[in-house]
Amino acid sequence: MSSPKWTDEKVEIIIGNLLGAGVLISALVVFCGGVIFLTYHGNSYANYRVFRGEPESLRSIPAIFRYALQLHGGGIIQLGLLLLIATPVARVVFSIFGFAAERDRMYVVFTLIVLLILLFSLFGSSLIA
Amino acid sequence: MNVFEFTGLVGFGSLLAGLLGSLTGLGGGVVLVPLLTIFFKVDIRYAIGASLVSVIATSSGSAAAYVKEGFSNIRIGMFLEIATTIGAVCGAFLAAKVSTSAIAIIFGLVLLYSAYLSRKPRSASDRNVPPDALATRLRMNGSFPDAGGLRHYNVQRVPAGFGLMFGAGALSGLLGIGSGAVKVLAMDHAMKIPFKVSTTTSNFMIGVTAAASAGLYLKRGYIDPGLAMPVMLGVLAGSLWGTRILVKAETKWLRLIFSVVIAVLGVQMLVKGVFGTI
Numbered sequence: 001m002s003s004p005k006w007t008d009e010k011v012e013i014i015i016g017n018l019l020g021a022g023v024l025i026s027a028l029v030v031f032c033g034g035v036i037f038l039t040y041h042g043n044s045y046a047n048y049r050v051f052r053g054e055p056e057s058l059r060s061i062p063a064i065f066r067y068a069l070q071l072h073g074g075g076i077i078q079l080g081l082l083l084l085i086a087t088p089v090a091r092v093v094f095s096i097f098g099f100a101a102e103r104d105r106m107y108v109v110f111t112l113i114v115l116l117i118l119l120f121s122l123f124g125s126s127l128i129a
Numbered sequence: 130m131n132v133f134e135f136t137g138l139v140g141f142g143s144l145l146a147g148l149l150g151s152l153t154g155l156g157g158g159v160v161l162v163p164l165l166t167i168f169f170k171v172d173i174r175y176a177i178g179a180s181l182v183s184v185i186a187t188s189s190g191s192a193a194a195y196v197k198e199g200f201s202n203i204r205i206g207m208f209l210e211i212a213t214t215i216g217a218v219c220g221a222f223l224a225a226k227v228s229t230s231a232i233a234i235i236f237g238l239v240l241l242y243s244a245y246l247s248r249k250p251r252s253a254s255d256r257n258v259p260p261d262a263l264a265t266r267l268r269m270n271g272s273f274p275d276a277g278g279l280r281h282y283n284v285q286r287v288p289a290g291f292g293l294m295f296g297a298g299a300l301s302g303l304l305g306i307g308s309g310a311v312k313v314l315a316m317d318h319a320m321k322i323p324f325k326v327s328t329t330t331s332n333f334m335i336g337v338t339a340a341a342s343a344g345l346y347l348k349r350g351y352i353d354p355g356l357a358m359p360v361m362l363g364v365l366a367g368s369l370w371g372t373r374i375l376v377k378a379e380t381k382w383l384r385l386i387f388s389v390v391i392a393v394l395g396v397q398m399l400v401k402g403v404f405g406t407i
Contacts, residue, residue, distance in 0.1 A: 011203070012201065012203060015192070015203075016192050016195070019189040019190070019192040019336070020189070020190065020192070022189060023186055023189045023190040023365065026186075027186070027361070027362060027365055030357075030358055030361060030362060031362060033354065033358065034136075034358040034359075034362070037354065037355060037358065038132065038133060038136060041132050041355070042131065042132050042133040042136075043131050043132070043133065044131065044132050045130075045131060045132070046130050046131060046132045046134070046135035046136075046355075048169070048170070048171040048172055048175050048353070048356055049170050049171070049172060050172060051172040051174045051175060052350075053349065053350030053351075054350035054351075054352065054353060055350075058350070058352075058353075058354060059347060059348055059349075059350050060348070073354070074354040074355065075354075077354035077355075077357065077358050078347075078352070078354050081182055081347075081352060081354070081357060081361070082347075084182060084185050084186055084189075084361070085182075085185060085340050085343045085344070085347075087185070087189050087336070087340075088185060088188075088189060088336040088337040088339075088340040089337075089340055091189075091336070091337065092210075092337060095203065095207060104268075106267075106268075107204060107207060107208075107268075110207055110208055110211060111207050113211050114207065114210045114211055114214055114337065117211075117214040117215060117218060117341055118214060118337070118340055118341055118344075120218070121214075121217075121218055121221075121340075121341045121342065121343070121344035121345055122343075122344035123344070
């Protein structure tokens, strides 16, 4: 009996399904947050003409989690968007395992570089922003 | 306008943008920012934040469909993502340093260029190029299913493609768009990758590129939940709907109309940028 082999094709199919599931879950979370958001703010005045920047509670990852757990509509939407941003990151992480299973060391290194840049943007960007 | 009406209208506009973008293959993100800033009077920074988020959704959402076709090349994609993600971080960093007028002017030029590019004929799919030493070492040459069985292709000029990809990433981070047009240009023209492979690989790369600048945007407070919610849901629904009906639709006229729309929006963004009314 032959053991299941990792091929580019197989890796790609798993990645495609992973991305689809990630987007679906995040869209559901954003939708639920949207319903709560509109219930509380639906009748207030919409104004995006002037840029004020979001409050701290909607900017940092720990603060968004806290805000979402209190069931604030805006916080839940931001949480859904965080899941959406995490989807391509998960794809890159999975690719590392895929290339490793194919014993392609060069591409494991390339993929690690991409992952480091993504993690820097998500967690370390306060150093330059 | 109250929040309820605003959400409904923005959601509908985003649905339309996503649908047209996927039917024509020109991408919905490129018309979103002009739509939000010109018609809904949204500050360009909020518009860019919402657009960037929707770009991740459409790229990841359509990946499953593309993968089944078996055209994309994950090695080319991953290698070039080093360039696009570094570019995206630089672009997002720059976005806070340059004025909104300058961003509007660059946006206008990118729109005009996209409109021009969409009218140019595709390069022949049966071109034969010799293998290149660097591309061979990077194991980029591949094959894809075609009318006459598997067709093999070679990749050329990797450094030029890598440089262009840095630019595509920077534009993506600066403007909150997928910059699929520049990505295809790099792969199709510089690296001589067959059109089918370059479009699907480009779609694959767009999500990762956008995720690289999304972290910075979030931290800077550009991503507003009340605005991003209808934009993301609308564009996603529109683009998924578009891929469903794509097979049946006659897209030649649609492509022409959409590229005229893009050009008109480009001129408007340019004018707004030059006169500082953005």
